[in-house]
Amino acid sequence: MNNEESLTAVDVAELLKITKNTVYEMVKRGELPGYKVGKKLRIDKKDVENYINSQKVAKGSNNQIKILIDEPVIEENLSNIKKAENSNDIIISGQDVILDVLAEKIREKANDIRVLRSNTGSYSGLYDLYNDKISISSVHLWDGDTNEYNTAFVRKLVPGISCLIINLAYRNVGFYVPKGNPNKITNWKDLIKQDISMINREKGSGIRILLDEKLRVNNINREQIKGYNIEKQSHSAVARSIARGEGNVGIGNEKAANQVDGIDFIKIQEERYDLVIKESDLKYPIYQLIIRTIQSEEFKREIESLGGYDLKDIGKILDKT
Structure with a gap:
């Protein structure tokens, strides 16, 4: 590909390791220049490269890695930071658009909190949760021995730490x-x-x-x-x-x-698609706000509008490890 090539929203999402909906939001906010060809969104490759270069991390005077963007977080950068340098940072791991909607809702209600997204799979998300690299992980891991989702993996990958498993949807x-x-x-x-x-x-x-x-x-x-x-x-x-x-x-x-x-x-x-939160984090008001948001009718209606989800248990705490 050459620098003049235009990319689709899906192409950009794969390059940045984010969801397609996040790409649309970035264009809407003016973070990425975009234009329409017919009814399709197009973004020049050179603009994506400029965006990536502008979001690279830099070391501060105390040699601590500091992240320079609020959202979305590029996966490579997350490996260089702990759960949050700033106690006001929340990092949510997972790939479904439900998590993008959740992040937007939390930003609206708590504008002093940076809500960051890590676009990683369930297994890696739980590993990062255990190692304090992220705040919350989504999970949809089927266990062949129990014929059930998530609980067995949370116990194995986040051992010795009490966690709440909160349902988001069935797919x-x-x-x-x-x-x-x-x-x-x-x-x-x-x-x-x-x-x-x-x-x-x-x-x-x-x-x-x-x-x-x-x-x-x-x-x-x-x-x-x-x-x-x-x-x-x-x-x-x-x-x-x-x-x-x-x-x-x-x-x-x-x-x-x-x-x-x-x-x-x-x-x-x-x-079953769930969210995993450490029980010890519930002492922080932001985590209580996240749970209340998931349990709200407003959030449920917004996810219903996306289609393709069964929300019969949305917001329910299905298990505790």
Whole structure:
């Protein structure tokens, strides 16, 4: 690509490791120059590069790394900071647009708080929570031994620390296949068919762990799956790869599948998408505000407007570890 090339919102989201909706918000706020070609948003690559260069971290006089932006936080920068240099910083880890909406609501209600976003998968998010690199982690990790979501992983990855597991939503996950499902893919054992090649998610993502756990409990050898080591960084990227004919099957949530032409979605199961907060942090008013926000009717209505979520338990504390 050359510097004059224009990028779509999806292209920019993948470069910055943020969600597509965050890209739209950045253009709306004037942080990134954008323009329309027909009905589609376009952003020049050189403007994205200028943005990245302007957001790089610098060392202060005391040799402590200081982050220079409020939002979004680029993933590489997060590895250089602890939970927050400033007690007024909140870092929320996860990739779903629900978290972008939550961050916006908290900023509106507490304008003295910086709400930052880390675009990492569930496994890495819990690891960072345990190591005080972030404040809150989202999680959707299926455990093959219990046939349940999240609790077992929170106990293993955040050991010895009492955490609240608060529901955000339920989402359908399943196979992404070419339109009409020409290879008749309906179950996990179909992945080892000789004429099947898959597009996988990265290690640490909820979908990758779901796949690996399902392979384990069904005694399927991953080495028999063509394309197992081909990884994409988002549901949308997997869906687009299948639509382009780069593979016969991928796995992701239904919401992303509905945004891509040329593929069908074959439901596997319903996943639980939760937020994990350390119980000891509830002494800080900001965490109480976050929970109240999630439990509010206003927040529920806004998430309902996005479509694709079952909100029957939104805001409920489903478990405590």
